[in-house]
Amino acid sequence: MEAVAAIVALIFVLFVVLGTYATVKAVGAAKRGVDRTVAQARRTVEDSTLRAKSFAQPGVFGELAQLRLSLRTSMRATQDALHAGVTEDESLKESLALFQRLSAHGHELDADMKRLEREPNRARLVEQLPELRERTEQITKSADALRSAARDRARRFAGDDLDSLSQQIDMEAGALRHWTKEPAPAQPPPPWPEAPAAPGDQQTWPDTAPSRTAEEEPTPTRPAITPPAQRPTYPWEKKPRPESTT
Numbered sequence: 001m002e003a004v005a006a007i008v009a010l011i012f013v014l015f016v017v018l019g020t021y022a023t024v025k026a027v028g029a030a031k032r033g034v035d036r037t038v039a040q041a042r043r044t045v046e047d048s049t050l051r052a053k054s055f056a057q058p059g060v061f062g063e064l065a066q067l068r069l070s071l072r073t074s075m076r077a078t079q080d081a082l083h084a085g086v087t088e089d090e091s092l093k094e095s096l097a098l099f100q101r102l103s104a105h106g107h108e109l110d111a112d113m114k115r116l117e118r119e120p121n122r123a124r125l126v127e128q129l130p131e132l133r134e135r136t137e138q139i140t141k142s143a144d145a146l147r148s149a150a151r152d153r154a155r156r157f158a159g160d161d162l163d164s165l166s167q168q169i170d171m172e173a174g175a176l177r178h179w180t181k182e183p184a185p186a187q188p189p190p191p192w193p194e195a196p197a198a199p200g201d202q203q204t205w206p207d208t209a210p211s212r213t214a215e216e217e218p219t220p221t222r223p224a225i226t227p228p229a230q231r232p233t234y235p236w237e238k239k240p241r242p243e244s245t246t
Contacts, residue, residue, distance in 0.1 A: 050065045050066075050068050050069040050072075051065075051069055053065035054066040054069060060122065060125050060126050060129055061117065061125075063129065063133075064113055064116060064117060064125070064129065064132070065117070067113060067132060067133060067136045068110060068113050068114070070136060070140060071106060071109060071110055071113075071136050071139060071140060072110065074139075074140040074143045074144060074147075075102075075103060075106045075139070075140075075143055077143075077147060078099060078143040078144070078146055078147040079099065079103070081147045081150050081151060082095055082096045082099055082146065082147070082150055083096070085150050085151075085153075085154055088154075089153065089154070089157070091153075092150060092153075095146055095149070095150060098146065099143070099146055102139060102142055102143060102146075105135075105139055106139050106143070109132070109135050109136060109139060112132070113132055116128065116132075
């Protein structure tokens with residue numbers, strides 16, 4: 001009885017542990033999903049605000065908003081392209097590592113421009129704007145180069161795979177339609193032998209008697225029926241009696 005109770009208690013504890021683990025995993029996944037959704041919504045709102053500022057605020061503040069929007073758009077597009085391609089092409093891991101280093105400089109530049117949006121000293125902002133523009137162009141140019149190379153590589157691999165697939169399909173289609181192939185041309189018949197020369201065209205010499213061989217001598221004719229041979233007589237045989245004349 002005690003053993004049964006211990007087994008039941010052990011099963012209960014096991015179910016509780018499994019339930020707790022599943023609950024923690026579900027809560028963590030839900031939290032990550034919520035954080036991802038909140039971050040995406042925040043990025044969307046911030047990008048919309050920057051786009052509105054770039055059109056609504058002329059001058060240095062509008063240009064600053066345009067620089068931030070250009071930086072964020074380029075970095076996000078490159079990040080999505082590399083993360084999507086690294087799952088199929090392991091060689092993009094090095095490119096992704098380089099982008100992460102570039103992304104650190106991009107976040108630093110974006111934070112600097114975000115602080116300058118609240119800068120009350122307009123002259124200072126005008127003074128730092130050329131440097132910000134140069135840094136933005138340098139980072140976006142590098143990000144665009146990585147993104148373009150990754151897309152060209154993926155397109156090339158897709159093209160090579162499509163060519164190989166097309167060749168295999170053509171071979172399989174030809175094998176399935178083997179009865180439609182034209183038969184190989186028959187070999188031409190052998191030529192006829194040349195006709196012998198006419199008797200008048202050859203010079204003949206009369207045969208001499210000594211030159212004739214034994215094969216050429218005429219064979220004696222053999223009678224069709226062999227004549228009967230004379231029957232031998234033996235001493236014990238009786239002599240025939242002469243016929244009587246009377």
